[in-house]
Amino acid sequence: MALVQCSPFFVPAGSRRSRRTPMTTSNHWTDCIRAFLHDPPDKSLSVKDHEGRTLANLAVALAIPEDQARHQAQKEADWLASACERLPLPKGTLWQDNKPLPDTQQRFNRIPADELQRCSSIDGSNPQPCATQHVRSQALKATDIIADIRKRHPNERAAAYALWRLLPEELPELCQLPGDTRLRDHSIIDHADAATAACAALRESQQADLLVFSLGPVQSFISQGRSLRDLWTGSYLLSWLTFQGMIPILEAIGPWAITSPGLRGNALCDWWLGQKEQGVVVDDNGSPLAPKNTSDLHYAGIPNSFTALVPREQAADLSQACQQAVQRAWRSMCLSVQSSLRKAWGEDGWDSQWQEQCDRVWDCRCLHVPFIQVNSSIGIIEETERLHSLYQRLVGEVPQAVVDAGHLAECLGSDAPGYVSAKGQGLWTMANELAQRVLEADKRARRVPSHEAMDDHREKCALMDGFSVMGPSGDTRTNHDWWKGADEKLRRLAKGDRPLARLRSSERLSAPGLVKRFAFDYFFRAVCGRMEFRDTRQAAMADWVHRLNKHEPKAWKQFEAKVARINDACEDDDIDPWTAYELLDPSRRDAGWWRGWSPTDHRNMLNELDQLLHKAKEHHLPEPRPYYAVLVADGDHMGKYLRGEEGPSFAQAYHPWMSDFLGSKGARDDLLQRVRPQGMAAQLAFSAALNRFTSGAAQHIQSHQGTCVYAGGDDVLAILPVATCLYAAAELARVFQREVGGTLTAGIAIVHSSDDLRSAISTARKAESYAKACGRDGLALTIARRSGDVTTAYCPWRFRGTEDSDNTRNLAHDWQEMARILAGQSPRWIHHLLNEQEVLRKMPLEAVWARARHLLLHGQEGELRKKAELDHGLAFPKLLDHFQEIWADSSIGMKSRDGFVQRAKTQNSEEAHAWLVDQFLVWCEHAAWLARFHDKSVREPATESAS
Numbered sequence: 034m035a036l037v038q039c040s041p042f043f044v045p046a047g048s049r050r051s052r053r054t055p056m057t058t059s060n061h062w063t064d065c066i067r068a069f070l071h072d073p074p075d076k077s078l079s080v081k082d083h084e085g086r087t088l089a090n091l092a093v094a095l096a097i098p099e100d101q102a103r104h105q106a107q108k109e110a111d112w113l114a115s116a117c118e119r120l121p122l123p124k125g126t127l128w129q130d131n132k133p134l135p136d137t138q139q140r141f142n143r144i145p146a147d148e149l150q151r152c153s154s155i156d157g158s159n160p161q162p163c164a165t166q167h168v169r170s171q172a173l174k175a176t177d178i179i180a181d182i183r184k185r186h187p188n189e190r191a192a193a194y195a196l197w198r199l200l201p202e203e204l205p206e207l208c209q210l211p212g213d214t215r216l217r218d219h220s221i222i223d224h225a226d227a228a229t230a231a232c233a234a235l236r237e238s239q240q241a242d243l244l245v246f247s248l249g250p251v252q253s254f255i256s257q258g259r260s261l262r263d264l265w266t267g268s269y270l271l272s273w274l275t276f277q278g279m280i281p282i283l284e285a286i287g288p289w290a291i292t293s294p295g296l297r298g299n300a301l302c303d304w305w306l307g308q309k310e311q312g313v314v315v316d317d318n319g320s321p322l323a324p325k326n327t328s329d330l331h332y333a334g335i336p337n338s339f340t341a342l343v344p345r346e347q348a349a350d351l352s353q354a355c356q357q358a359v360q361r362a363w364r365s366m367c368l369s370v371q372s373s374l375r376k377a378w379g380e381d382g383w384d385s386q387w388q389e390q391c392d393r394v395w396d397c398r399c400l401h402v403p404f405i406q407v408n409s410s411i412g413i414i415e416e417t418e419r420l421h422s423l424y425q426r427l428v429g430e431v432p433q434a435v436v437d438a439g440h441l442a443e444c445l446g447s448d449a450p451g452y453v454s455a456k457g458q459g460l461w462t463m464a465n466e467l468a469q470r471v472l473e474a475d476k477r478a479r480r481v482p483s484h485e486a487m488d489d490h491r492e493k494c495a496l497m498d499g500f501s502v503m504g505p506s507g508d509t510r511t512n513h514d515w516w517k518g519a520d521e522k523l524r525r526l527a528k529g530d531r532p533l534a535r536l537r538s539s540e541r542l543s544a545p546g547l548v549k550r551f552a553f554d555y556f557f558r559a560v561c562g563r564m565e566f567r568d569t570r571q572a573a574m575a576d577w578v579h580r581l582n583k584h585e586p587k588a589w590k591q592f593e594a595k596v597a598r599i600n601d602a603c604e605d606d607d608i609d610p611w612t613a614y615e616l617l618d619p620s621r622r623d624a625g626w627w628r629g630w631s632p633t634d635h636r637n638m639l640n641e642l643d644q645l646l647h648k649a650k651e652h653h654l655p656e657p658r659p660y661y662a663v664l665v666a667d668g669d670h671m672g673k674y675l676r677g678e679e680g681p682s683f684a685q686a687y688h689p690w691m692s693d694f695l696g697s698k699g700a701r702d703d704l705l706q707r708v709r710p711q712g713m714a715a716q717l718a719f720s721a722a723l724n725r726f727t728s729g730a731a732q733h734i735q736s737h738q739g740t741c742v743y744a745g746g747d748d749v750l751a752i753l754p755v756a757t758c759l760y761a762a763a764e765l766a767r768v769f770q771r772e773v774g775g776t777l778t779a780g781i782a783i784v785h786s787s788d789d790l791r792s793a794i795s796t797a798r799k800a801e802s803y804a805k806a807c808g809r810d811g812l813a814l815t816i817a818r819r820s821g822d823v824t825t826a827y828c829p830w831r832f833r834g835t836e837d838s839d840n841t842r843n844l845a846h847d848w849q850e851m852a853r854i855l856a857g858q859s860p861r862w863i864h865h866l867l868n869e870q871e872v873l874r875k876m877p878l879e880a881v882w883a884r885a886r887h888l889l890l891h892g893q894e895g896e897l898r899k900k901a902e903l904d905h906g907l908a909f910p911k912l913l914d915h916f917q918e919i920w921a922d923s924s925i926g927m928k929s930r931d932g933f934v935q936r937a938k939t940q941n942s943e944e945a946h947a948w949l950v951d952q953f954l955v956w957c958e959h960a961a962w963l964a965r966f967h968d969k970s971v972r973e974p975a976t977e978s979a980s
Contacts, residue, residue: 061233061236061286062189062190062192062193062287063095063189064232064233064236065193065229065232065233065287065289066091066094066095066189066192066193066196067091067095067232068111068225068228068229068231068232068233069193069196069197069225069226069228069229069289070087070090070091070094070179070196070225071087071111071225071228072087072111072212072221072224072225072228073086073087073090073175074172074175074200074204074207074208074210074221074222075168075171075172075175075207075210076210076221077146077149077164077210077211077212077213077214077221078146078149078164078168078169078172078210079146080143080214086175086176088102089102089176090175090176090179093176093179093180093183094179094180094183094192094196096183111228114224114227114228114230114231114713114714115213115224119213119216119712119714120216120438120441120683120686120687120709120710120712121438121441121442121444121445121449121458122213122215122216122445122449122450122691123139123141123142123445123448123449123450123694124448124449124450125142125450126139126142127139127142127448140690141215141688141690141691141693141694142215144214144215144688144690146164146169147162147164148162148688148690149162149163149164149210149211149214150162150163150211150217150688150689151163151209151210151211151217151220152217152218152681152685152686153209153722153774154722154770154773154774154775155674155680155681155718155719155722155773155774155775156679156680156681156774156775157217157218157680157681157682157685157686157774158681158685158774160217160685163206163209163210163211164210165206167206168206168207168210171204171206171207172207174204175204175207178200178203178204179196179200182195182196182199182200182203183195183196185314185316185317185319186312186313186314188312190311190312191311191312191313193287194287194288194306194311194312194313195313195314195322197226197229197287197288197289197297198288198297198298198303198306198313198322199313199315199322200222201222201297202298208220208221208222209221209222212224212225212714214688215687215688215690215691216686216687216688216691217685217686217687217688218681218685218686218709218715218718219712219714219715219717219718220718223714223715223717223718223721224714226289226714226717227713227714227717229287229289230289230290230292230342230713231342231713233286233287233289233290233342233344234286234290234342234343234344234404235344235405236344237344237346238344238345238346239406240344240345240346240403240405240406241342241343241344241345241404241405241406242342242343242344242345242348242401242402242403242404243340243341243342243343243401243402243404243464243465243468244282244340244341244342244343244348244351244352244355244399244400244401245338245339245340245399245400245401245402245468245469245471245472246275246278246279246338246339246340246341246355246397246398246399247337247338247397247398247399247472247476248271248274248275248278248337248338248359248395248396248397248398249337249395249396249398249476250396251271251337254267254270254271254394254497255267255268255271255743255750256791256794256795257496257497257498257549257791258496258549258790258791259495259496259537259540259789259790259791260566260568260569260790261566261567261568261569261572261740261742261752261790262534262550262553262566263496263549263550263790264742264750264790264794265333265553265566265740265742266549266550266552266553266557267549268333268742268743268750269332269333269552269553269557270366270549270552271333271337272301272333272334272335272336272337272743272745273301273333273362273557274359274362274363274395275335275336275337275338275339275359276301276302276305276335277358277359277361277362278339278355278356278358278359278397278399279291279296279339279341279355280305280358281351281354281355281358282341282343282351282355283305285347285351285354286341286343286344286347288302288306290341290342290343291339291340291341292340292341292342292713292716292717292720293339293340293675293716293719293720294335294336294339294720294723294724294745294746295717295720295721295722295723295724295725296724297721297724298724298725298728299334299335299724299728300324300329300330300332300334300728301330301334301335303322303323303324304323304324304330304560306322307321307322307323308321309321326732327562328731328735329728329731330560330561330562331561331564331731332731332741332742332743332744333742333743333744333745334727334728334731334744334745335745336745336746336748340465340468342404343401345403345406348401349401351401352399352400352401353399355399356397356399359395359397360397363391363394363395364391365556366548366552366556367387367388367391367544367548369555369556370547370548370551370552370555370556371384371387371544373530373532373551373554373555374523374547374551374555376526376530377519377522377523377525377526377530378519378522382505382506383503383504383505383515384503384544385506386501386503386506386544387503387544388544390500390501390543390544390545391544391545391548393500394545396476398472398475398476400471400472400475401468402464402467402468402471404464405460405464416460417458417459417460420460420463420464420467421459421463423467424463424466424467427467427470428466428467428470431459431463432459432462432463432466432676432677432678432710433707433708434459434462434677434678434707434708434709434710434711435458435459435462435463435677435710437683437704437707437708437709437710438458438459438683438709438710439458439459440700440704441683441695441700441704442458444695444698444699444700445695445698446698448698458710459677459710461710461711461712461713461716462676462677462710462711462712465675465676465711465716466676491504491506491509491512492509492512492541493543494541494542494543494545494546495539495540495541495542495546496542496543496545496546496549496550497543497545497546497549500543500544500545500546501543502516502541502542502543502546503541503542503543503544503547504516504519504541512541513541516536516540516541517538519536520535520536520537520538523535523536532551532554532555533553533554533566534550534551534553534554536550553566567740567752568612568614568786569661569752569786569787569790570612570614570615570617570618570659570786571612571614572661572739572740572752572753572754572786573614573658573659573660573661573754573755573786574614574617574657574659574754575738575739575754576737576738576754576755576756576757576966577617577649577654577655577657577754577756578614579738580652580654580968581645581648581649581652581654584648584649584652584654585648585649585652588645588648589613589645592613592641592642592645593613595638595641596612596613596616596638599630599634599638616638616642617642617657617659618657618659618786619656619657619658619659620659620787652968653968654968655856655965655966655967655968656965658755658965658966659785659786659787660755660783660784660785660786660966661752661753661754661755661783661784661786662752662753662754662755662758662781662782662783662784663750663751663752663753663781663782663784663793663794663796663797664734664739664749664750664751664752664753664758664761664762664765664779664780664781664797665748665749665750665779665780665794665797665798665800665801666748666749666762666765666766666777666778666779666780666801667746667747667748667749667777667778667801668723668747668769668773668775668776668777668778669775669776669777669778669805669809669810670775670776671723671746671747671775674711674719674775675711675716675719676711677708677709677710677711678708679708680708680709680711680715681708681709682705682706682707682708682709683695683704683705683706683707683709684705684706685709686709686715687705692705722772722773722774723746723747723773725772725773726747726768726769726772726773727744727745727746727747727749728744729768729772730744730749730751730765730768731744733761733764733765733768734749734751734753734761734765737753737754737757737758737760737761737764738753738754738757739751739752739753739754739757739758739761740752740753747769747773747777749765749779750794754966755783755963755966756963756966756967757849758781758783758849759781759812759814759845759846759848759849759852759963760845760846760849762779762781762812762845763812763830763845763846763849765777765779766779766812766830766845776809776810776830777810777830778801778804778805778809778810778811778812779801779804779811779812779813780797780798780799780800780801780802780803780804780812780813780815781797781800781812781813781814781815782794782796782797782799782800782815782817783814783815783816783817784796784817785817785818785819787819788817793817796815796817796823797815799815800813800814800815800825801813803815803825803827804827807827808829810829810830811827811828811829811830812827812828812830812845813825813826813827814826814828814848814959816959816962818962824955824958824959825955826952826955826956826959827952828845828848828952828956830845848956848959848960849963851960852959852960852961852963852964852966852967853964853967853968855889855960855961855964855967856964856965856967856968858889858961858964860961860962860964862885862888862889862961863957863958863961865888866884866885866888866954866957867954867958869884870950870951870954873950873954874946874947874950874951875943876950878949878950878953881950881953881954882953885957
């Protein structure tokens with residue numbers, strides 16, 4: 034493992050390096066509690082008397098009398114957090130002629146509770162009133178809840194952890210009140226987190242650094258899998274190791290030090306906090322904190338990088354400790370798998386290069402850059418000006434958002450507080466950008482991995498082709514013979530040692546490949562519990578079996594039991610047993626040869642299968658088909674949001690009354706409409722929003738009979754049945770818009786279950802790239818038929834003027850609805866339509882739709898209900914509206930011979946119209962093909978959540 038040390042330019046001279054995680058005194062945890070509760074959660078409801086509520090909260094949290102709590106208030110952290118996170122604001126009280134102005138003349142500083150607003154999305158859209166009656170009722174319980182949490186955690190360290198984790202959960206709406214009544218872009222809990230992080234980093238030497246960590250490779254490691262188990266393990270390994278890299282910081286400073294990604298509510302973080310060493314409990318019975326759903330631990334939810342705010346005197350030690358923690362966790366995992374495999378394979382030298390190969394897998398980078406050195410508000414301005422100079426010297430021009438914030442500070446003039454100046458803006462934005470750029474520059478200094486022995490003639494690993502296979506190192510034949518019996522030896526192990534994973538007869542793996550294949554059986558099961566992994570056929574048939582179980586609850590279980598009994602009686606242990614899902618595949622069912630089964634068993638199971646399919650047909654279920662969908666999705670321009678290049682404008686971040694005041698001070702309207710810089714609390718709010726999205730993504734996918742492989746940051750990778758894939762994608766887009774804001778782009782590849790999984794993932798990523806090139810904020814669907822025909826179509830999620838403001842019905846949903854309606858129809862209409870494509874490309878869209886509808890309904894007049902559904906706008910009329918809106922949207926990309934060109938460049942051109950018609954025809958073709966996966970009965974339109 035390459036442990037890259039920090040560049041001397043960014044490490045303070047004289048800093049020592051230690052092999053141990055820095056120890057923290059108990060006063061550290063007391064100070065963190067003081068900083069976290071320096072403002073009461075209900076401060077915005079009544080600012081004038083909030084200090085009394087702060088003292089009451091501190092008294093119960095620190096278990097001290099209230100008169101002593103007055104000396105425990107952590108004001109320095111509040112001031113620093115305000116300077117790092119907030120936009121230019123006037124003094125809390127404005128004066129004139131040595132007298133405070135009346136409240137009526139500074140109402141922007143005295144915003145009442147009824148006028149409070151909060152924007153929860155990262156784009157600043159849709160601000161909502163937040164001082165509801167429910168929020169006010171929660172405010173009455175705040176002190177009692179703090180006292181209850183502290184009562185269950187007498188230890189200060191555990192109490193600090195518990196307050197950070199549990200208080201926002203106990204008071205969810207209250208903690209979403211704005212951190213400052215004059216701003217709408219971050220909550221009081223975001224401000225509390227920022228203050229706690231600043232306090233923890235600056236409490237000793239008043240100097241703090243930003244620590245950035247990255248672990249790779251990512252895509253190549255995850256995608257190198259031949260089964261869904263391999264795919265899941267690769268994703269989970271990265272998340273697990275990255276979290277292990279966080280633990281030295283969590284132990285020494287606390288989870289509030291991690292500024293990105295958000296950890297509150299993350300399943301792995303909850304699991305860690307609930308361990309005996311941390312001691313966070315959720316009730317008076319001492320029940321340890323655990324993920325809300327046990328299945329949450331089954332999904333990777335942490336990206337491969339993180340950022341933390343750490344004390345400068347501990348930064349070098351923590352950087353090394355993070356890298357060593359990853360190395361220890363990986364070696365522990367490798368040793369666990371190796372020792373377990375030795376029980377079956379012995380110790381005769383098959384693993385001679387085990388440690389050498391395992392040490393070459395990861396590229397772990399961790400470094401730290403100076404953030405701030407300050408002991409007063411004037412120091413904050415000086416530090417920010419120093420950072421301005423350093424940024425210009427290393428990067429170039431200061432970000433425009435920072436310059437614009439400086440212009441707003443100039444508008445305040447003498448009304449600005451001491452820590453606000455024209456050159457004192459953008460401290461967090463520039464420091465964070467510098468840290469990320471230094472990390473990227475460090476990654477370019479790539480290490481050269483050592484080569485394996487020249488006289489080693491073993492083959493390359495079937496999973497990770499950069500490594501040679503394990504086994505005897507003699508000639509190739511000897512190695513092949515050794516691997517032939519490898520899986521059989523694993524099957525002979527005792528039940529407790531026998532892995533669920535299998536080695537195929539042709540598979541020969543390296544040490545990292547074996548760790549990837551068996552890590553769940555021999556390492557992760559202790560954390561995640563029992564987990565059943567689907568194969569691609571199970572993924573393809575999951576929704577069909579789910580629908581069958583609704584009508585015939587016992588039929589499928591009985592069929593599975595009969596298949597299992599025959600497999601158990603099979604005398605040939607070297608043959609992989611048939612699965613009930615595999616028998617549903619028509620190509621396998623009619624093959625005429627069934628592995629290891631007698632002719633009698635063969636005939637009996639054919640009869641059983643015919644009876645099962647007959648029952649399904651009685652309930653109008655379609656024929657089971659061995660196709661599944663791979664979904665990949667990620668947020669658009671998330672890096673620009675983090676850098677402050679996109680996001681809410683100043684006008685959206687400020688309360689309207691404050692915007693009016695700045696306008697009266699000379700701030701131009703065009704200045705207020707520009708993007709605001711990213712502050713520390715705003716980034717914490719952004720990280721928390723992404724964490725809420727990814728925490729719920731797995732549950733949404735599971736509700737559509739899918740399997741979530743990875744959900745971390747703004748990325749999602751999932752396997753879904755064909756009949757529900759578009760519903761699931763549409764719901765993910767809606768949830769992303771609700772929880773995060775911004776836009777999401779997705780790609781779906783529908784492939785045959787026999788196709789190579791790596792190729793399927795690559796096809797899905799190409800579909801996602803197609804969607805991004807077509808304008809983002811949409812979905813591209815690729816269908817790779819077994820015949821070799823591959824077609825792709827793009828659609829945006831929504832269109833302007835939609836009557837569905839909450840976007841529960843969007844274009845992808847209507848696409849799947851159209852397929853549902855077409856179930857049972859003859860596909861001849863689409864063949865006729867495609868044959869007329871050249872003529873249709875020259876016709877108006879209305880004529881194209883009329884022709885498609887005529888061909889579909891021709892000969893179908895007897896099915897009045899289906900015709901009525903079409904006439905009520907559930908299919909083509911709805912899609913026509915969408916396409917007419919796409920035609921009017923200049924942001925949608927067009928595919929031309931020269932690549933992707935913008936719609937604006939081809940206004941009213943024949944090429945653009947032809948592209949639009951082609952897309953419509955592909956949509957119709959896809960809908961007709963998808964229809965064979967839907968029930969043939971005529972039903973009421975399905976909702977996304979119930980589909």
